[in-house]
Amino acid sequence: MNKQALKECNQFIADFEKVIKKPKKDPSTIYYTGVDLGTACIVLAVLDEHFKPVAGAYRYADVVRDGMVVDYIGAVEIVSELKAELEQKLQTELLYAAASLPPGTDELDGGAIKNVVQSAGFELTNLLDEPTAANQLLNITDGAVVDIGGGTTGISIIESGRVVKVADEATGGTHLSLVLAGAYKFSFDEAERYKRNEKHHDELLPTLKPVIEKISSIITQQISGYTVKGIYLVGGTACLKNIETIIEKTTGIPTFKPLNPMFATPLGIALSCTDQVLK
Numbered sequence: 548m549n550k551q552a553l554k555e556c557n558q559f560i561a562d563f564e565k566v567i568k569k570p571k572k573d574p575s576t577i578y579y580t581g582v583d584l585g586t587a588c589i590v591l592a593v594l595d596e597h598f599k600p601v602a603g604a605y606r607y608a609d610v611v612r613d614g615m616v617v618d619y620i621g622a623v624e625i626v627s628e629l630k631a632e633l634e635q636k637l638q639t640e641l642l643y644a645a646a647s648l649p650p651g652t653d654e655l656d657g658g659a660i661k662n663v664v665q666s667a668g669f670e671l672t673n674l675l676d677e678p679t680a681a682n683q684l685l686n687i688t689d690g691a692v693v694d695i696g697g698g699t700t701g702i703s704i705i706e707s708g709r710v711v712k713v714a715d716e717a718t719g720g721t722h723l724s725l726v727l728a729g730a731y732k733f734s735f736d737e738a739e740r741y742k743r744n745e746k747h748h749d750e751l752l753p754t755l756k757p758v759i760e761k762i763s764s765i766i767t768q769q770i771s772g773y774t775v776k777g778i779y780l781v782g783g784t785a786c787l788k789n790i791e792t793i794i795e796k797t798t799g800i801p802t803f804k805p806l807n808p809m810f811a812t813p814l815g816i817a818l819s820c821t822d823q824v825l826k
Contacts, residue, residue: 552686557806559684563592563600563814564807570602570636571595578637580644581680581817582626582664586611586697587720587739587783589622590813591629593641598818602637603810604629607739612698612721616659626667644669645820647812649694650676650701650713661825672821676713678703681781683815685805690777691770693794694812695784697721700762702769714769718762720784723755730754748788759790763797780804781811 575595583590590605608625610618634641646664664671678692678701685692688708694701697720704712720742728738741747766778778800780791785808795802805811 553803553805556684556811559600559814560806560810563603563810566600567603570633572637575601577822578639578641578643579817579820580641580669581813581815581820582644582646582669583813583816584611584616584622584646584660584663585783586699588809589625589629590810591626591633592810592813592817593633593637594817594820600814602633604632616663619659619663622663623666626663630667630669642670643672643820643822645673645675645816646671647675647677647680647816649696649699650678650703650715670824672823672825673819674825675816675819676703677701677812678781679710679713680815680819681812683818684811685779685781685815687777687779690779691766691775692779692781693766695719695762695780695782697783700765702766704770704773704775706773712769712773716765716769718758718765723758723784723787726755726758727751742787745788752789755787756793759793760797763794766794767798775800778802781808783809
Protein backbone atom coordinates (compact mmCIF):
# COMPACT_ATOMS: atom_id res chain seq x y z
CA MET A 548 0.00 0.00 0.00
CA ASN A 549 1.71 3.19 -1.11
CA LYS A 550 1.60 6.39 0.90
CA GLN A 551 -0.96 7.99 -1.42
CA ALA A 552 -3.37 5.03 -1.11
CA LEU A 553 -3.02 5.06 2.69
CA LYS A 554 -3.57 8.82 2.73
CA GLU A 555 -6.78 8.44 0.66
CA CYS A 556 -7.99 5.61 2.89
CA ASN A 557 -7.34 7.66 6.04
CA GLN A 558 -9.12 10.67 4.53
CA PHE A 559 -12.17 8.53 3.73
CA ILE A 560 -12.29 7.24 7.32
CA ALA A 561 -11.79 10.78 8.70
CA ASP A 562 -14.69 12.00 6.52
CA PHE A 563 -16.84 9.18 7.87
CA GLU A 564 -15.98 10.05 11.48
CA LYS A 565 -17.11 13.63 10.78
CA VAL A 566 -20.50 12.59 9.34
CA ILE A 567 -21.16 10.28 12.32
CA LYS A 568 -21.20 13.48 14.39
CA LYS A 569 -22.77 15.70 11.73
CA PRO A 570 -24.54 13.92 8.83
CA LYS A 571 -24.54 15.50 5.36
CA LYS A 572 -28.13 16.24 4.39
CA ASP A 573 -27.50 17.21 0.75
CA PRO A 574 -30.00 15.30 -1.39
CA SER A 575 -28.77 12.17 -3.15
CA THR A 576 -30.63 10.08 -5.75
CA ILE A 577 -29.62 6.90 -3.91
CA TYR A 578 -27.98 5.86 -0.66
CA TYR A 579 -25.76 2.82 -0.09
CA THR A 580 -25.49 1.34 3.42
CA GLY A 581 -22.88 -1.02 4.82
CA VAL A 582 -24.01 -3.13 7.79
CA ASP A 583 -21.18 -4.57 9.87
CA LEU A 584 -22.49 -7.04 12.49
CA GLY A 585 -19.41 -7.31 14.68
CA THR A 586 -18.92 -9.39 17.81
CA ALA A 587 -18.40 -6.28 19.94
CA CYS A 588 -19.92 -3.52 17.81
CA ILE A 589 -22.56 -3.05 15.11
CA VAL A 590 -21.75 -0.30 12.59
CA LEU A 591 -23.88 1.23 9.84
CA ALA A 592 -22.09 3.34 7.22
CA VAL A 593 -24.08 5.34 4.64
CA LEU A 594 -22.65 6.62 1.34
CA ASP A 595 -24.32 8.87 -1.25
CA GLU A 596 -24.72 8.42 -5.02
CA HIS A 597 -21.04 9.35 -5.47
CA PHE A 598 -20.00 6.77 -2.85
CA LYS A 599 -18.97 9.49 -0.38
CA PRO A 600 -19.73 9.20 3.38
CA VAL A 601 -22.88 11.05 4.46
CA ALA A 602 -23.85 9.42 7.78
CA GLY A 603 -22.98 6.66 10.20
CA ALA A 604 -23.89 5.17 13.54
CA TYR A 605 -22.61 2.39 15.77
CA ARG A 606 -23.50 0.61 18.97
CA TYR A 607 -21.57 -1.78 21.17
CA ALA A 608 -23.57 -4.97 21.51
CA ASP A 609 -23.37 -8.66 22.41
CA VAL A 610 -25.62 -10.20 19.76
CA VAL A 611 -22.84 -11.87 17.74
CA ARG A 612 -20.30 -14.33 19.09
CA ASP A 613 -17.27 -15.61 17.16
CA GLY A 614 -18.83 -14.23 13.99
CA MET A 615 -22.18 -15.98 14.54
CA VAL A 616 -25.51 -14.30 15.33
CA VAL A 617 -26.50 -15.61 18.78
CA ASP A 618 -29.26 -13.09 19.56
CA TYR A 619 -31.26 -12.78 16.35
CA ILE A 620 -34.05 -10.59 17.79
CA GLY A 621 -31.51 -8.32 19.49
CA ALA A 622 -29.52 -7.96 16.26
CA VAL A 623 -32.63 -7.04 14.26
CA GLU A 624 -33.68 -4.50 16.90
CA ILE A 625 -30.28 -2.76 16.95
CA VAL A 626 -29.93 -2.62 13.15
CA SER A 627 -33.55 -1.37 12.88
CA GLU A 628 -32.94 1.32 15.51
CA LEU A 629 -29.70 2.51 13.89
CA LYS A 630 -31.41 2.54 10.47
CA ALA A 631 -34.31 4.61 11.84
CA GLU A 632 -31.89 6.99 13.56
CA LEU A 633 -29.96 7.57 10.33
CA GLU A 634 -33.14 7.92 8.26
CA GLN A 635 -34.38 10.61 10.64
CA LYS A 636 -31.06 12.48 10.42
CA LEU A 637 -30.93 12.26 6.61
CA GLN A 638 -34.69 12.79 6.17
CA THR A 639 -34.85 9.87 3.72
CA GLU A 640 -35.49 6.14 3.57
CA LEU A 641 -32.48 3.84 3.38
CA LEU A 642 -33.35 1.01 1.00
CA TYR A 643 -30.19 -0.80 -0.06
CA ALA A 644 -27.59 -2.44 2.17
CA ALA A 645 -24.66 -4.81 1.88
CA ALA A 646 -23.33 -6.92 4.74
CA SER A 647 -20.38 -9.15 5.56
CA LEU A 648 -19.47 -12.23 7.55
CA PRO A 649 -16.25 -13.93 8.69
CA PRO A 650 -14.55 -15.99 5.96
CA GLY A 651 -15.74 -19.59 5.71
CA THR A 652 -18.92 -19.08 7.76
CA ASP A 653 -21.26 -18.51 4.80
CA GLU A 654 -22.95 -21.92 4.97
CA LEU A 655 -23.19 -21.76 8.76
CA ASP A 656 -24.37 -18.19 9.27
CA GLY A 657 -24.81 -16.36 5.96
CA GLY A 658 -28.56 -16.92 6.16
CA ALA A 659 -28.81 -15.42 9.65
CA ILE A 660 -26.94 -12.24 8.70
CA LYS A 661 -28.98 -11.94 5.49
CA ASN A 662 -32.21 -12.32 7.49
CA VAL A 663 -31.14 -9.75 10.11
CA VAL A 664 -30.46 -7.12 7.43
CA GLN A 665 -33.71 -7.88 5.59
CA SER A 666 -35.79 -8.02 8.79
CA ALA A 667 -34.48 -4.56 9.69
CA GLY A 668 -36.11 -3.27 6.49
CA PHE A 669 -33.21 -3.23 4.03
CA GLU A 670 -33.01 -4.81 0.60
CA LEU A 671 -29.78 -6.83 0.71
CA THR A 672 -27.61 -6.25 -2.36
CA ASN A 673 -24.33 -7.93 -1.45
CA LEU A 674 -22.86 -10.31 1.14
CA LEU A 675 -19.09 -10.76 1.23
CA ASP A 676 -16.40 -11.85 3.68
CA GLU A 677 -15.04 -9.19 6.04
CA PRO A 678 -11.38 -8.84 4.95
CA THR A 679 -12.40 -8.81 1.26
CA ALA A 680 -14.98 -6.12 2.14
CA ALA A 681 -12.33 -4.05 3.90
CA ASN A 682 -10.19 -4.21 0.77
CA GLN A 683 -12.90 -2.33 -1.14
CA LEU A 684 -11.57 0.65 0.84
CA LEU A 685 -7.90 -0.33 1.15
CA ASN A 686 -7.48 -1.27 -2.54
CA ILE A 687 -4.62 -3.67 -1.87
CA THR A 688 -3.45 -5.50 -5.01
CA ASP A 689 -0.88 -7.71 -3.24
CA GLY A 690 -0.75 -8.61 0.44
CA ALA A 691 -2.85 -9.93 3.29
CA VAL A 692 -5.82 -8.04 4.73
CA VAL A 693 -6.30 -9.15 8.33
CA ASP A 694 -9.60 -8.29 10.04
CA ILE A 695 -9.12 -8.67 13.80
CA GLY A 696 -12.61 -8.56 15.21
CA GLY A 697 -14.05 -9.38 18.60
CA GLY A 698 -14.40 -13.12 18.16
CA THR A 699 -12.33 -14.02 15.13
CA THR A 700 -9.39 -13.04 12.96
CA GLY A 701 -10.20 -13.15 9.25
CA ILE A 702 -7.46 -13.21 6.63
CA SER A 703 -7.77 -12.49 2.92
CA ILE A 704 -4.68 -13.05 0.74
CA ILE A 705 -4.63 -10.97 -2.43
CA GLU A 706 -2.33 -11.52 -5.42
CA SER A 707 -2.46 -9.24 -8.49
CA GLY A 708 -5.79 -7.85 -7.30
CA ARG A 709 -7.39 -11.30 -6.92
CA VAL A 710 -8.41 -12.93 -3.64
CA VAL A 711 -6.58 -16.27 -3.67
CA LYS A 712 -7.36 -17.42 -0.12
CA VAL A 713 -9.67 -16.54 2.77
CA ALA A 714 -9.44 -18.00 6.26
CA ASP A 715 -10.88 -17.36 9.71
CA GLU A 716 -9.65 -18.34 13.17
CA ALA A 717 -11.42 -17.99 16.51
CA THR A 718 -9.03 -15.59 18.22
CA GLY A 719 -9.70 -11.87 18.58
CA GLY A 720 -10.64 -9.06 20.93
CA THR A 721 -12.72 -11.33 23.17
CA HIS A 722 -9.57 -13.28 24.05
CA LEU A 723 -7.73 -10.04 24.86
CA SER A 724 -10.57 -9.07 27.20
CA LEU A 725 -10.53 -12.49 28.91
CA VAL A 726 -6.79 -12.19 29.57
CA LEU A 727 -7.28 -8.63 30.83
CA ALA A 728 -10.17 -9.67 33.09
CA GLY A 729 -8.00 -12.39 34.65
CA ALA A 730 -4.97 -10.13 35.13
CA TYR A 731 -6.89 -7.15 36.53
CA LYS A 732 -9.66 -9.08 38.36
CA PHE A 733 -12.26 -7.30 36.20
CA SER A 734 -15.57 -8.64 34.96
CA PHE A 735 -15.57 -9.30 31.22
CA ASP A 736 -17.63 -6.14 30.54
CA GLU A 737 -15.27 -4.03 32.67
CA ALA A 738 -12.30 -5.44 30.74
CA GLU A 739 -14.00 -4.61 27.41
CA ARG A 740 -14.60 -0.99 28.45
CA TYR A 741 -11.09 -0.61 29.90
CA LYS A 742 -9.51 -2.01 26.73
CA ARG A 743 -11.43 0.41 24.48
CA ASN A 744 -9.93 3.46 26.22
CA GLU A 745 -6.79 4.41 24.32
CA LYS A 746 -5.33 6.02 27.46
CA HIS A 747 -4.79 2.51 28.86
CA HIS A 748 -3.17 0.96 25.78
CA ASP A 749 0.50 1.56 26.70
CA GLU A 750 -0.11 0.03 30.11
CA LEU A 751 -2.03 -2.96 28.71
CA LEU A 752 0.33 -3.98 25.93
CA PRO A 753 2.71 -6.16 28.03
CA THR A 754 -0.29 -8.06 29.47
CA LEU A 755 -1.92 -8.54 26.07
CA LYS A 756 1.26 -9.27 24.12
CA PRO A 757 0.95 -13.12 24.32
CA VAL A 758 -2.51 -13.01 22.68
CA ILE A 759 -1.26 -10.62 19.99
CA GLU A 760 1.62 -13.01 19.33
CA LYS A 761 -0.95 -15.84 19.03
CA ILE A 762 -2.80 -13.76 16.41
CA SER A 763 0.57 -13.23 14.67
CA SER A 764 1.19 -16.98 14.61
CA ILE A 765 -2.27 -17.52 13.07
CA ILE A 766 -1.38 -15.01 10.33
CA THR A 767 1.99 -16.70 9.73
CA GLN A 768 0.33 -20.11 9.50
CA GLN A 769 -2.40 -18.97 7.09
CA ILE A 770 -0.07 -17.11 4.71
CA SER A 771 2.45 -19.95 4.58
CA GLY A 772 3.17 -20.86 0.96
CA TYR A 773 2.13 -17.44 -0.36
CA THR A 774 4.31 -14.43 -1.15
CA VAL A 775 3.00 -11.77 1.22
CA LYS A 776 5.00 -8.55 1.33
CA GLY A 777 2.57 -6.53 3.44
CA ILE A 778 -0.02 -7.14 6.16
CA TYR A 779 -2.91 -4.67 6.47
CA LEU A 780 -4.85 -4.64 9.73
CA VAL A 781 -8.52 -3.71 10.09
CA GLY A 782 -11.24 -4.44 12.66
CA GLY A 783 -11.97 -3.06 16.11
CA THR A 784 -9.20 -4.99 17.86
CA ALA A 785 -6.63 -3.48 15.48
CA CYS A 786 -7.36 -0.12 17.19
CA LEU A 787 -5.09 -1.30 20.02
CA LYS A 788 -2.10 1.02 19.98
CA ASN A 789 1.10 -0.56 18.60
CA ILE A 790 -0.55 -3.91 17.80
CA GLU A 791 0.93 -3.52 14.30
CA THR A 792 4.45 -3.23 15.76
CA ILE A 793 4.15 -6.58 17.58
CA ILE A 794 2.62 -8.32 14.54
CA GLU A 795 5.35 -6.95 12.26
CA LYS A 796 8.09 -8.07 14.65
CA THR A 797 6.57 -11.55 15.08
CA THR A 798 5.78 -12.20 11.40
CA GLY A 799 8.77 -10.36 9.95
CA ILE A 800 6.44 -8.71 7.39
CA PRO A 801 5.80 -4.94 7.15
CA THR A 802 2.44 -4.31 8.84
CA PHE A 803 0.16 -1.30 8.36
CA LYS A 804 -3.19 -0.10 9.64
CA PRO A 805 -5.45 2.81 8.67
CA LEU A 806 -6.42 5.76 10.85
CA ASN A 807 -9.34 4.00 12.57
CA PRO A 808 -9.32 0.28 11.66
CA MET A 809 -12.78 -0.24 13.21
CA PHE A 810 -14.43 1.64 10.33
CA ALA A 811 -12.50 0.12 7.40
CA THR A 812 -14.75 -2.94 7.07
CA PRO A 813 -18.17 -1.19 7.31
CA LEU A 814 -17.01 1.43 4.79
CA GLY A 815 -15.72 -1.31 2.48
CA ILE A 816 -19.08 -3.07 2.82
CA ALA A 817 -20.89 0.16 1.88
CA LEU A 818 -18.60 0.60 -1.14
CA SER A 819 -19.65 -2.87 -2.32
CA CYS A 820 -23.36 -2.02 -2.07
CA THR A 821 -25.43 -1.66 -5.26
CA ASP A 822 -29.09 -1.17 -6.12
CA GLN A 823 -29.37 -4.76 -7.42
CA VAL A 824 -31.10 -6.91 -4.78
CA LEU A 825 -29.30 -10.14 -3.87
CA LYS A 826 -31.34 -13.20 -4.81
